[in-house]
Every structure is written in C-alpha cells, then in structure tokens.
C-alpha cells in the first residue's frame with residue numbers, strides 16, 4: 107500500500123494530536139527539526155535536555171523527532187517503553203564516522219586512557235565508553251576527571267579541540283566531524299560582519315576552530331538560545347544548524363537572526379539527517395507504530411552505564 111499522503115488528505119496536525127492522546131505518547135523534538143514539528147512537540151531541547159526528558163517522561167510511547175543516536179539514548183534510558191522515530195535513516199555524520207570495531211581498537215591501543223564520548227555516537231560505541239557527554243556538559247565533566255588521568259575524546263575533533271582549550275587538558279582526539287558545522291564560510295561571515303557591524307557571531311562548538319576564533323559566544327543549542335534571550339545585542343549571525351532560529355525568533359521576535367552561510371550556494375547549513383523527519387512521517391510512525399528503536403538487552407545494559415555517569419556528573 108502506498109503510504110504517501112498529502113497535507114490535503116488529512117489535517118496532519120490534528121491527527122498527530124489525536125494519536126498522541128490515544129497512545130499516551132510524548133513527542134520530543136530537537137531544535138534542528140522543521141519548525142512545524144517543533145511546534146507540535148511536547149518538549150523541544152538540546153541533546154542533554156532531551157535525554158533527561160526521556161528519562162523522566164510518564165508517557166507510554168516516546169516519539170523521538172531527532173536523529174537515530176538520540177532516539178537510541180531514549181530507548182537505553184527506557185527499555186520498557188516504545189520509542190518511535192519518523193525516519194530510521196536519520197543518522198549523523200559523527201556517529202557514522204565512528205564505527206564500533208574501530209573505536210574498540212582505538213581504546214585497546216590506549217588502555218590507560220579514559221574514554222569520554224560525545225553523545226553523537228551509536229549505542230555500541232556508548233557501550234565501549236566510560237562516560238558520555240554532550241556539548242552542554244562536556245567541560246563540566248572533563249573538569250571532574252583527575253588531572254593525571256589521560257583521556258580519549260571521540261568522535262568530534264572540533265568539539266575536542268575546543269574542550270582542550272577550555273579545560274587545558276591534553277586529550278587524544280578521534281578524527282570525526284559534523285558535515286553541517288564544517289560548511290560555514292569564514293569569508294562570507296566576514297562579509298556579513300562588514301554589512302552588519304553590530305551583529306554578534308554565535309557558534310556551536312562543533313564548528314571549526316577558525317570560525318570559533320571569531321565567535322563572540324560559543325555554546326550548545328540551548329546555550330545559544332539562552333544567550334540571545336539575555337544578551338543586549340539586536341542581531342546575531344548564527345553558526346549552527348538553521349532549525350534553532352525558529353525558537354530564537356519565537357523567544358525574541360524583536361531581534362534579527364542571520365544564518366551563517368555555507369561556502370557553496372547550497373543549503374548545507376541544514377542537517378540532511380534531521381530534515382529526513384517530516385510531519386507526514388511523524389504522523390505515519392505514530393499511526394503504524396513503526397519505525398521503532400529496538401536494541402539488544404545486553405547492549406542496553408552496557409550503554410546505560412556511561413549515560414548514567416553523564417547524568418550524575420552534569
């Protein structure tokens with residue numbers, strides 16, 4: 107049967123609200139989702155806030171409007187709940203660039219190192235790690251590690267380099283990166299700054315060092331959002347995925363938010379994985395109870411340990 111439907115056939119918004127009640131479901135959405143999905147969600151947040159929300163929700167079904175590693179984390183924290191994701195192919199270049207067998211070798215080659223791993227990784231890589239972190243809590247977690255303890259930081263080398271600077275810790279880095287945060291053009295940002303001299307450049311720490319060096323504020327998605335709400339500037343050049351601008355505009359309709367431009371004339375500042383989730387797929391996954399996240403029980407047990415450590419330390 108052809109599952110294609112159009113917005114004309116059904117009022118998808120209404121249908122999703124109905125299904126939410128029927129299933130006792132909670133929709134958790136990341137800031138990089140389409141604005142129509144963010145507006146329907148019960149909760150919109152960054153990776154850390156979404157993991158916390160997934161742990162405490164009383165809903166029977168978690169509908170995760172985000173990417174696969176985020177939905178997996180929700181399942182690890184709630185093995186007895188149904189976790190749905192609109193599109194199973196919604197991956198992440200960081201998770202894909204860090205396959206578990208290679209990560210296992212990386213660890214074996216450095217047996218005295220503690221593995222602190224960014225949440226943007228698969229459940230298998232989480233299970234092989236000592237502590238998980240997000241861009242919101244990484245600095246706080248690293249600062250709690252004894253100074254003489256060597257650290258492996260995976261899989262984002264840009265975030266890793268930024269954290270080395272912030273904490274003064276030497277860490278061995280996995281050579282991974284985010285395809286979205288690596289596209290920003292320094293040249294075009296400089297031009298934008300010349301055209302808008304009072305606009306502040308704000309950036310996610312997954313950006314490359316040369317962009318971060320120019321940024322007036324660096325933080326996770328929720329920290330960027332908080333910053334623009336409290337800061338006294340009137341305009342910002344936003345160097346992260348464009349989806350966050352929806353919440354920025356909602357919070358401060360009086361301010362101007364300019365997406366940092368990519369080098370090519372493409373929409374590379376949109377995460378192609380996040381954008382696989384559409385309102386239509388959100389509706390279909392709730393209606394069909396599929397796609398679901400299913401993980402091996404043993405894997406859940408092992409991956410839970412470093413996630414719980416993160417939640418305790420942050």
Ligand code: 13P
Nearest residue numbers: 152153154240241326327
């Ligand atoms: P945040 O934890 O800042 O929301 O980051 C998630 C992410 O995937 C950034 O690209």
Ligand code: SF4
Nearest residue numbers: 198199284285286377
């Ligand atoms: Fe992964 Fe980058 Fe997309 Fe975030 S923006 S989900 S890090 S590919």
